[in-house]
Amino acid sequence: SQQGEEDPQALSIQEGENATMNCSYKTSINNLQWYRQNSGRGLVHLILIRSNEREKHSGRLRVTLDTSKKSSSLLITASRAADTASYFCATDVGGGSNYKLTFGKGTLLTVNP
Amino acid sequence: EAQVTQNPRYLITVTGKKLTVTCSQNMNHEYMSWYRQDPGLGLRQIYYSMNVEVTDKGDVPEGYKVSRKEKRNFPLILESPSPNQTSLYFCASSSWRGYNEQFFGPGTRLTVL
Numbered sequence: 001s002q003q004g005e006e007d008p009q010a011l012s013i014q015e016g017e018n019a020t021m022n023c024s025y026k027t028s029i030n031n032l033q034w035y036r037q038n039s040g041r042g043l044v045h046l047i048l049i050r051s052n053e054r055e056k057h058s059g060r061l062r063v064t065l066d067t068s069k070k071s072s073s074l075l076i077t078a079s080r081a082a083d084t085a086s087y088f089c090a091t092d093v094g095g096g097s098n099y100k101l102t103f104g105k106g107t108l109l110t111v112n113p
Numbered sequence: 114e115a116q117v118t119q120n121p122r123y124l125i126t127v128t129g130k131k132l133t134v135t136c137s138q139n140m141n142h143e144y145m146s147w148y149r150q151d152p153g154l155g156l157r158q159i160y161y162s163m164n165v166e167v168t169d170k171g172d173v174p175e176g177y178k179v180s181r182k183e184k185r186n187f188p189l190i191l192e193s194p195s196p197n198q199t200s201l202y203f204c205a206s207s208s209w210r211g212y213n214e215q216f217f218g219p220g221t222r223l224t225v226l
Contacts, residue, residue, distance in 0.1 A: 033214065042117075042203055042217035043156070088156065090215075100171060101146070101215065105155035 004032075004089045004104035012110040019076040021107040023089030024069075032065055033090045034074050037106070043088065046074075079111045115140045117218035119204050125224045126194060134189045134221050136204030144207045145187040146171070146215070147179065149200040156203070162187055194225045 007022045023032070031050045035043040049056045049065045049072065056063045062075040076083055086106040117138045126132055138145065146161040148171075158171030162181040176198055178190040187206075191198060201222050205215040 035215075040201070040220065040222075042219050043205075043215075044217070045214035048214060100158060100161065100169075102158065102172075103148070103156035105153070 004091045004102060006087070006089055006104045006107040008107060009105070010108045010110070012112065013079060015079060015081055015111055015113050017079055017111075019079050019083070019109055019111070021074045021087050021109070023072045023074070023104060025072075025089075025091045026070065028067075029091045031092055032063075032072050033101075034061075034063060034072075035088045035090060035103075037086045037088065039085075046087075076109075079109075081111050081113045083109060084111045085109060115216070117204055117206055117216050119202075119218035119221050121221060122219060123222050125226065127226050128195055129193050132191050132194060132223075134191075134202060134204075134223070136187045136189065136218060137185050138187075138204075138206040138216070139185065140206060140208070140216065141184065142206035142208050142216075143184070144209065144215075145181065146205045147177070147187070147189045148203045148205065149173065149198075150203065150220075151200050159189070159202075194223075196225050199223060199225050 004023050004025045033048045034046045037043045047058050047063050049063050060077045065072045086108050088103050088106045090101050090103045120135045143164045147159040148156045150156045157173045159177050160179040162168045203220050204218040207213050207215040
């Protein structure tokens, strides 16, 4: 089963509204990352939050991490039509020579003009 | 410009015909990885490499081979492709064990008939 699971699977909002996506994971992590993917294209890194951090901001993005609940949320404020994309969380699993990054299935965000 | 390149971008082939998808990065990254993306299954890791001559299996390695003879290149080899390997493939790289952001290539859409 997936290490990271995003929720909801799909989200449709109006331009200017805020969008919140959640990610839950199963095992302890070193860090959690969020990526964006425009249709059929490569993923683009948005933000990384380490396990000892609780909140991080980058422009209109706000990420929180709750390691006790093994969950993270990505908030996009004042959304724009250009934010329409799939959003993935990724968690690292293992350490030393056994490092692996595991992605969830993603949340498809549609921002309507 | 810092980038990950993949070739070819699109490929249609037939069952059993060996093929190689090339991946190259110009950022001197130690860590490189291959993923496949399928509808409903998200992004799954095929193989990864921590450095030159160091490779390891991801979640779905069956039917694939990789090599890392040079730091910048990480080709994906399908010795005998089958229709269930029809997918969108992404190569990614990052510095130091992938704990940092991963840079993704543009993707290779492979169809095996």
